[in-house]
Amino acid sequence: MEGFMNPYTLDESERYTPRVIAGTAWHSLLWLVIANSVGVLIAILLLFPGLNKFLGEWTYGRWVMVHMNLELYGWTALPLVGFLFKTYGSDRGPMADWCRPVLWVWSTALTAGAFSWLSGHSSGKLFLDWSGYARVLFPAALFVLWLLLLVSLIRSRNRAENASLAAWATKLLGLAILLAVPFLIYAAAGLNRYPPVNPDTGGPTGTSQLESSLAIVAILLMLPFGIARRKAGHSKAIAAAWVVLVAESLLCASLTRADISHHLVTQYVSLGSLLVWLPLTPVYYGAFQWHNNSRPWRIALLWWWAALIVTGWVFFLPGVLDHFKFTDGLVGHSFIAMAGFTSSFIIFVMVELLGDGGWIFNRARSFYLWHGSVIAYILLMTIAGWREGFDPTFTIVPGLARNCIYALRLLSGVLMLIASIDWFLDASTLLLEPVLSSNSAQTRREKTA
Amino acid sequence: MLPGRARQSGWQGASLVAITYIYFLIFAQFAFLKRLASLGWADDHLKAVMAAMAIGGMLFSLLTARLNLWPSPNLRLRAGLLASGAAALLSLLQLGLVASFGVSFLIGAGLGLLTVTLVTHLRQWTGGRHALLLVGLGTGIGYFVCNLPPFFTAPPEVQTSVAGLLCFAGIGITLLPAPAKLEAAQIAQLRAPSFLRVLVCFAALVWLDSAAFFIIQGNPALKAGTWQGEVHLWANGLLHLLAALASAWLLRRRGLIFVLSAAFLMLGIACLLLLHPSRVLFASIFYPIGVSLYSVALVAYPSLLSPASSAGQRGRQAGWIYATAGWGGSAMGIGMGQNLGHVPPAFVIAAGAVVLIPGLFTALRWRARELALTALVALASFCLYRLVPSANTSAQQSQLERGRQVYISEGCIHCHSQYVRPNTADVLMWGPAETIQDVRLQKPPLIGNRRQGPDLSQVGARRSSFWLKAHFIDPAEVSGASIMPSFDFLFRDGRGDDLVAYLASLHGAGTLKRQEEEAHWHPTAAALAQASFDDGERLFRRYCATCHSAGGRTRWQAGFKRFPPDLTVGPFLHLQPSESNAERMDRLAQIAKFGIPATDMPGHEYLSDKDIASISLWLSQNIRQPIHNQ
Numbered sequence A: 001m002e003g004f005m006n007p008y009t010l011d012e013s014e015r016y017t018p019r020v021i022a023g024t025a026w027h028s029l030l031w032l033v034i035a036n037s038v039g040v041l042i043a044i045l046l047l048f049p050g051l052n053k054f055l056g057e058w059t060y061g062r063w064v065m066v067h068m069n070l071e072l073y074g075w076t077a078l079p080l081v082g083f084l085f086k087t088y089g090s091d092r093g094p095m096a097d098w099c100r101p102v103l104w105v106w107s108t109a110l111t112a113g114a115f116s117w118l119s120g121h122s123s124g125k126l127f128l129d130w131s132g133y134a135r136v137l138f139p140a141a142l143f144v145l146w147l148l149l150l151v152s153l154i155r156s157r158n159r160a161e162n163a164s165l166a167a168w169a170t171k172l173l174g175l176a177i178l179l180a181v182p183f184l185i186y187a188a189a190g191l192n193r194y195p196p197v198n199p200d201t202g203g204p205t206g207t208s209q210l211e212s213s214l215a216i217v218a219i220l221l222m223l224p225f226g227i228a229r230r231k232a233g234h235s236k237a238i239a240a241a242w243v244v245l246v247a248e249s250l251l252c253a254s255l256t257r258a259d260i261s262h263h264l265v266t267q268y269v270s271l272g273s274l275l276v277w278l279p280l281t282p283v284y285y286g287a288f289q290w291h292n293n294s295r296p297w298r299i300a301l302l303w304w305w306a307a308l309i310v311t312g313w314v315f316f317l318p319g320v321l322d323h324f325k326f327t328d329g330l331v332g333h334s335f336i337a338m339a340g341f342t343s344s345f346i347i348f349v350m351v352e353l354l355g356d357g358g359w360i361f362n363r364a365r366s367f368y369l370w371h372g373s374v375i376a377y378i379l380l381m382t383i384a385g386w387r388e389g390f391d392p393t394f395t396i397v398p399g400l401a402r403n404c405i406y407a408l409r410l411l412s413g414v415l416m417l418i419a420s421i422d423w424f425l426d427a428s429t430l431l432l433e434p435v436l437s438s439n440s441a442q443t444r445r446e447k448t449a
Numbered sequence B: 001m002l003p004g005r006a007r008q009s010g011w012q013g014a015s016l017v018a019i020t021y022i023y024f025l026i027f028a029q030f031a032f033l034k035r036l037a038s039l040g041w042a043d044d045h046l047k048a049v050m051a052a053m054a055i056g057g058m059l060f061s062l063l064t065a066r067l068n069l070w071p072s073p074n075l076r077l078r079a080g081l082l083a084s085g086a087a088a089l090l091s092l093l094q095l096g097l098v099a100s101f102g103v104s105f106l107i108g109a110g111l112g113l114l115t116v117t118l119v120t121h122l123r124q125w126t127g128g129r130h131a132l133l134l135v136g137l138g139t140g141i142g143y144f145v146c147n148l149p150p151f152f153t154a155p156p157e158v159q160t161s162v163a164g165l166l167c168f169a170g171i172g173i174t175l176l177p178a179p180a181k182l183e184a185a186q187i188a189q190l191r192a193p194s195f196l197r198v199l200v201c202f203a204a205l206v207w208l209d210s211a212a213f214f215i216i217q218g219n220p221a222l223k224a225g226t227w228q229g230e231v232h233l234w235a236n237g238l239l240h241l242l243a244a245l246a247s248a249w250l251l252r253r254r255g256l257i258f259v260l261s262a263a264f265l266m267l268g269i270a271c272l273l274l275l276h277p278s279r280v281l282f283a284s285i286f287y288p289i290g291v292s293l294y295s296v297a298l299v300a301y302p303s304l305l306s307p308a309s310s311a312g313q314r315g316r317q318a319g320w321i322y323a324t325a326g327w328g329g330s331a332m333g334i335g336m337g338q339n340l341g342h343v344p345p346a347f348v349i350a351a352g353a354v355v356l357i358p359g360l361f362t363a364l365r366w367r368a369r370e371l372a373l374t375a376l377v378a379l380a381s382f383c384l385y386r387l388v389p390s391a392n393t394s395a396q397q398s399q400l401e402r403g404r405q406v407y408i409s410e411g412c413i414h415c416h417s418q419y420v421r422p423n424t425a426d427v428l429m430w431g432p433a434e435t436i437q438d439v440r441l442q443k444p445p446l447i448g449n450r451r452q453g454p455d456l457s458q459v460g461a462r463r464s465s466f467w468l469k470a471h472f473i474d475p476a477e478v479s480g481a482s483i484m485p486s487f488d489f490l491f492r493d494g495r496g497d498d499l500v501a502y503l504a505s506l507h508g509a510g511t512l513k514r515q516e517e518e519a520h521w522h523p524t525a526a527a528l529a530q531a532s533f534d535d536g537e538r539l540f541r542r543y544c545a546t547c548h549s550a551g552g553r554t555r556w557q558a559g560f561k562r563f564p565p566d567l568t569v570g571p572f573l574h575l576q577p578s579e580s581n582a583e584r585m586d587r588l589a590q591i592a593k594f595g596i597p598a599t600d601m602p603g604h605e606y607l608s609d610k611d612i613a614s615i616s617l618w619l620s621q622n623i624r625q626p627i628h629n630q
Helices: A018-047 A049-055 A060-076 A078-087 A093-118 A132-155 A165-188 A206-227 A235-254 A265-285 A292-314 A320-324 A328-361 A364-390 A400-432 A440-448 B004-008 B011-038 B043-064 B073-090 B097-120 B131-147 B156-175 B195-218 B220-226 B230-253 B256-273 B277-305 B311-340 B345-366 B368-387 B399-409 B425-430 B436-440 B465-473 B488-492 B495-504 B511-519 B525-530 B533-548 B550-556 B581-594 B609-622
Strands: none
Touching: A018 A049, A018 A060, A018 A078, A018 A093, A018 A328, A018 A400, A049 B277, A060 A078, A060 A093, A060 A328, A078 A093, A078 A132, A078 A165, A078 A206, A078 A328, A093 A132, A093 B368, A132 A165, A132 B368, A206 A235, A206 A265, A206 A292, A206 A328, A235 A265, A265 A292, A292 A328, A292 A364, A320 A328, A320 A364, A328 A364, A328 A400, A364 A400, A400 B230, B011 B043, B011 B073, B011 B097, B011 B131, B011 B156, B043 B097, B043 B311, B073 B097, B073 B156, B097 B277, B097 B311, B131 B230, B131 B277, B195 B220, B195 B256, B195 B277, B195 B311, B195 B345, B220 B230, B220 B277, B230 B256, B230 B277, B256 B277, B256 B345, B277 B311, B345 B368, B399 B495, B465 B488, B465 B495, B488 B495, B511 B581, B525 B609, B533 B609, B581 B609
């Protein structure tokens, strides 16, 4: 696996095009700014519902769809597209010219999606609201990305990083899996498929949560092979992590996919098996060499990951989930997942991919503004959820306490928006700079060494 | 004497720009019109007086660069400020028609002289270090000050006096020592498009701006949604200020055409949104941003960005821009607003063609691959979408299916669950619980994940169709504490009735059993002990008076199955004369909590037992005794 997906073993005749990754970061941040702006709008509408009358048909419920989907398919997905560009060599040589068109197609599909949700077209499934024309266009954008990766892989057959059969086969396997994604998204947005339901809450079962968590673990474990170099003498830590993942996957496979309650011991105990990643993930990430620029985000990522695992399990426990289900408490938890962990993770990925250009995410003001606001938001929502669990009228019939909490939530949302605008402006600056460095591979190698 | 650093900061330039904008916006465009109205000039007279201002403005915009009377820019600027200030103060007099012509002409002439001189020699007062930023700051402050609620809502005489006095303050600023010699090379590097193209772009933008301004001013509904009320004014002021600073930053980073294109997009969207008064809130965001974006460019282009080789050429370019694009475009926009009352979408498209097409050609040349691939994928997806037969068109759907689709389209699941959790407090409030098999029959299940409002899985058993419809039309009026938006727009076509039919259908097999359970429900002893008469009155006024007061009954009278009784009169079909006081309180509590089945009387399931007990306590002592039952 030594040469597998390792950017430091590039053929020097085929240079990186840093603008590809910078462009990916720019698109991603653009959607973050838009999605956060919409988030601020819906926070305002919750506090001042009378403003809905000025929005015509574009009322609160439609904006929530726009907010959630743009955060997922714009902000969090596009950095992984950048990762794929890098991994499959699309950011090098003549294929680099096709990366920006692919990003345009992706953003066009998201724009079409946003307008379709605002126009009242939705499937009614959370995070799978694709409906009508947008339901075809977005998978088509994914398919175009896949074609680019395929052609890039074929053209890079003779590069050093693809020399070993294992590397070549792994990338082919990855492509085979990626090919299924557009079709899966199209199918999953249909009306006839729905995941298992926890009969005591109406939410996902422990098995479903374990499945999705293990998918995230798999991404966390695979990622370093695409963007970092292994340190010598850490093979055991790496191997141990993969063995645990396989073991947990087998455990997950042995669990039922039926509609079963979180009160069953097997459900919350099996989900608790994720706690093993609390020590394992930092050890695993410590086995790789990372760019200096990514250090703050790597630390943030690991802390948020720990918080997510612990709170994810605690919130699933009988009694706790029964109290918080349908309340702001779970909104706070989802914020740990999206604004805390996922955002730190993808910024970490972008900083690694950008290398020296990763400075755009490392201004202290935006770093602390983002994390401080996210923590405040989570605390506020947890308090609200705690109260709401005892008394549903806390939200349904707004009073002073609820309005104060929602006002502070709005403030934290505005601060997050400011941080995201700061990143976006810096990303725009980065794009306008003369090429970061045409032989940045060499620069990176020297710096990392 | 100012300290050296302050003198070098270029604040004089920013102040002069701000003063000029304040004078133009609050006096020439606003207070002077009110003043003329108070003098009795209307219709043709008013148009003629305003035409005199436009003539003065155009004439002096074009002549200023050619005037050799005062070669010193300082002297010329002072003359412009003096004329403007004097005109403002003169307008406070009881002017006859001829005098009004004269003052109006003087306003235009003063502005022409002031604006062209200022931009021609702006670097003299801004210095060279942060000239663009100072222009943005000056413009932003100008708009911000004009939108300050006390100033914006002040009498025209106050606005006029302030504008006039600011002009004299401007003269004082020109008497102060100027900043150090400019460093022109810093800004001269920016690429500038052809002058003709810039002129046409500005004309299109001013036209759109003036038309939108006039339309908003003339339409009370639009005015209320844009610049009436302190919140709107503060928001407008801040948006203007931020957009002006952003414009300065963008002019440096992305160039003039980018800023003008962005300004067009903002103004164009605002004009289209103004076609629908219900979307005026969005228009009130786009409009000030668009205006400030191009307003900064209107100053920065002739003063800092134009590739003019001499001050004379710069002045002539400024003159043409302000005469044709400024005064001419403004007159055309106002004419459009007066005659059409709206900005036709076709005109927005035409303006877009003028502003954007050159940029699009450039984009086509430089982004051909991106555009081609995007167009190809979009077209292929469209063909695929048309080829794949949709499962069910709305014409083939039943009313309940259409209503369910409306529920999905409006994003109702983001506030309402459709899942009663068994063995929890949910059951008493919104039950009974459904089985998983029942849930799985729904395609897709609409369980939801967050409750901002009540669960709706059994709402058909708890609320009548009439109540649902009334609540959709005006939620707060029907349910005192409702934070739900109004969905009255759904009833302009059939969607609202479809949605009501769908919701009314939401009740399961356990409804009868549920009603038995409700009949056996009683407030807890603790709740009864804590019940408060005063709370009961407060809660009654909030939740019950919406129907049981004279106003509430009048509002909805046509729709009630049975007219809600005046509780001081009766009759009460659901109370028995033979009941003891305790039994009556119990019954009233049940009605307040769960409503009355098969009537329009809703329950208030989400209220605590203590609140319900308080309502029943207050009711038991205030309603007429049910001896008069019929």
